[in-house]
Amino acid sequence: MSQTLVERKYQAVIGIECHVELKTATKMFCGCANEFGGEPNTKVCPVCLGMPGALPVANGVAIEHVIAAGLAFGAQIPAFSKFDRKNYFYPDMPKDYQISQYDMPLTLGGEVKFWREDGTMSACRLVRIHLEEDTGKSTHAGSGDGRIAGSAYSLVDFNRAGVPLMECVSEPEIHSAEDAVAYLEALRRTLLQLGVSDVKMEEGSLRCDANVSIRPAGATDLGTKTEIKNMNSFRSVHRAIETEIARQIDIVESGGRIVQETRGWDEQKGDTHSMRSKELAHDYRYFPDPDLVPLEISPDTVERIRASLPELPWQRFERYTAKYGLEPKQATQLIDNAALADYFERVVTASNHPQQSKNFVLGELSRLANETQTPVAGSKVSPEHLAELIALVEAKTINSKIAKELLARMWDGAGSPKSLVEKEGLAQTSDPSAIEKFVDEVIAANEKVVADYKAGKTNVAGFLVGQVMKASRGKADPALVNELLQRKLSS
Numbered sequence: 071m072s073q074t075l076v077e078r079k080y081q082a083v084i085g086i087e088c089h090v091e092l093k094t095a096t097k098m099f100c101g102c103a104n105e106f107g108g109e110p111n112t113k114v115c116p117v118c119l120g121m122p123g124a125l126p127v128a129n130g131v132a133i134e135h136v137i138a139a140g141l142a143f144g145a146q147i148p149a150f151s152k153f154d155r156k157n158y159f160y161p162d163m164p165k166d167y168q169i170s171q172y173d174m175p176l177t178l179g180g181e182v183k184f185w186r187e188d189g190t191m192s193a194c195r196l197v198r199i200h201l202e203e204d205t206g207k208s209t210h211a212g213s214g215d216g217r218i219a220g221s222a223y224s225l226v227d228f229n230r231a232g233v234p235l236m237e238c239v240s241e242p243e244i245h246s247a248e249d250a251v252a253y254l255e256a257l258r259r260t261l262l263q264l265g266v267s268d269v270k271m272e273e274g275s276l277r278c279d280a281n282v283s284i285r286p287a288g289a290t291d292l293g294t295k296t297e298i299k300n301m302n303s304f305r306s307v308h309r310a311i312e313t314e315i316a317r318q319i320d321i322v323e324s325g326g327r328i329v330q331e332t333r334g335w336d337e338q339k340g341d342t343h344s345m346r347s348k349e350l351a352h353d354y355r356y357f358p359d360p361d362l363v364p365l366e367i368s369p370d371t372v373e374r375i376r377a378s379l380p381e382l383p384w385q386r387f388e389r390y391t392a393k394y395g396l397e398p399k400q401a402t403q404l405i406d407n408a409a410l411a412d413y414f415e416r417v418v419t420a421s422n423h424p425q426q427s428k429n430f431v432l433g434e435l436s437r438l439a440n441e442t443q444t445p446v447a448g449s450k451v452s453p454e455h456l457a458e459l460i461a462l463v464e465a466k467t468i469n470s471k472i473a474k475e476l477l478a479r480m481w482d483g484a485g486s487p488k489s490l491v492e493k494e495g496l497a498q499t500s501d502p503s504a505i506e507k508f509v510d511e512v513i514a515a516n517e518k519v520v521a522d523y524k525a526g527k528t529n530v531a532g533f534l535v536g537q538v539m540k541a542s543r544g545k546a547d548p549a550l551v552n553e554l555l556q557r558k559l560s561s
């Protein structure tokens with residue numbers, strides 16, 4: 071059986087768990103700065119170091135961030151929520167437990183709407199989003215580097231311990247590596263749009279694990295799953311899931327059994343390896359944190375946050391593709407560059423021509439931006455002036471060649487294209503008698519080319535059009551030039 075036929079015999083089932091560090095001024099339960107990096111163990115205090123007698127106070131901004139995320143994904147916000155202690159031996163958690171949420175998370179249900187490269191929209195439901203604190207960071211070092219002679223040791227940095235962390239748990243209803251990445255992209259875009267996190271995978275403010283299993287196509291029961299960790303980019307998420315699906319199919323095809331375990335992704339080797347068996351569920355002995363009062367979320371708070379939600383990326387995607395007629399790739403390109411999308415929106419508002427706005431913003435303007443290493447939104451071309459240029463093109467006052475020249479000058483600070491056209495007499499010549507004069511001149515001056523044309527070499531027409539455009543200093547209406555030239559040559 072071929073590889074694809076074997077793959078078609080099975081359906082992959084994928085669930086994604088994402089940990090997202092929230093953007094707040096201070097940590098989750100103390101006043102320490104919530105910033106990435108810095109000298110180890112400099113952003114710490116008695117609370118996040120777990121000193122006896124130190125009491126946590128919940129960060130209200132972090133709670134509102136989670137509610138905002140929940141509402142953006144259409145989740146329910148229960149009126150009551152609480153924090154629980156998750157007990158475990160954490161070498162990088164000074165309290166030796168993590169404050170998390172067990173049975174009463176801040177949000178329940180909801181779904182992440184995502185779109186694929188071809189523009190089709192799909193969704194994956196969420197189980198819950200809960201709020202917890204991040205752990206510190208340990209660095210494991212080997213022996214022999216001279217610091218501690220002859221022994222292996224670990225270094226721990228508590229700067230990250232206590233940073234507010236949101237965990238988004240999806241239902242296992244994604245069926246391909248492509249959809250897993252599309253889901254993550256949608257989640258990332260939404261959280262970025264809400265301003266609740268930097269969601270930088272490279273700095274660890276977005277981390278994800280994937281639960282992967284396979285089952286015979288058409289089956290409804292879930293197969294034994296493995297949990298994949300250590301994926302540091304969306305590209306590695308894609309590769310890791312593909313690799314794991316193939317590994318599981320191989321095992322089942324050869325009569326083996328999938329073992330429930332945690333597997334680490336090795337980017338270099340392009341393979342996963344067993345980290346630990348998960349045959350037994352850990353007993354975290356959760357219990358309500360006695361130092362923290364339960365959370366009461368009033369309907370007023372929920373409605374206030376709901377009213378403050380911006381247009382969401384998937385809504386913008388639908389507007390750009392359905393209303394403005396943009397290609398999925400172009401819509402995504404704009405949505406993923408917030409400053410450029412805002413600029414585009416202002417051009418559309420001022421010009422009322424979404425297609426032309428898109429053509430200029432993603433075309434010539436982006437080319438100039440790349441060339442000069444200046445973002446479009448920070449350039450000297452204001453959206454209003456670009457709209458003016460679009461109006462001049464749409465009214466056929468100028469042709470596209472002049473428009474391109476004008477845009478290059480506007481990029482250098484030339485200002486209003488309308489006044490440039492007026493001042494320099496750049497308006498397109500659409501007067502047939504004026505163009506006819508240029509056409510006659512060109513025909514008279516190029517007897518041999520005209521003879522060639524009449525002898526059947528019609529491809530020389532382009533040269534003649536070029537000559538007429540040149541004679542008009544680029545201002546002739548190209549369509550009219552073509553029409554007049556064809557008529558004269560065939561007479």
Ligand SMILES: [Zn+2]
Pocket residue numbers: 097100101102113114115116117118119232
């Ligand atoms: Zn602290």
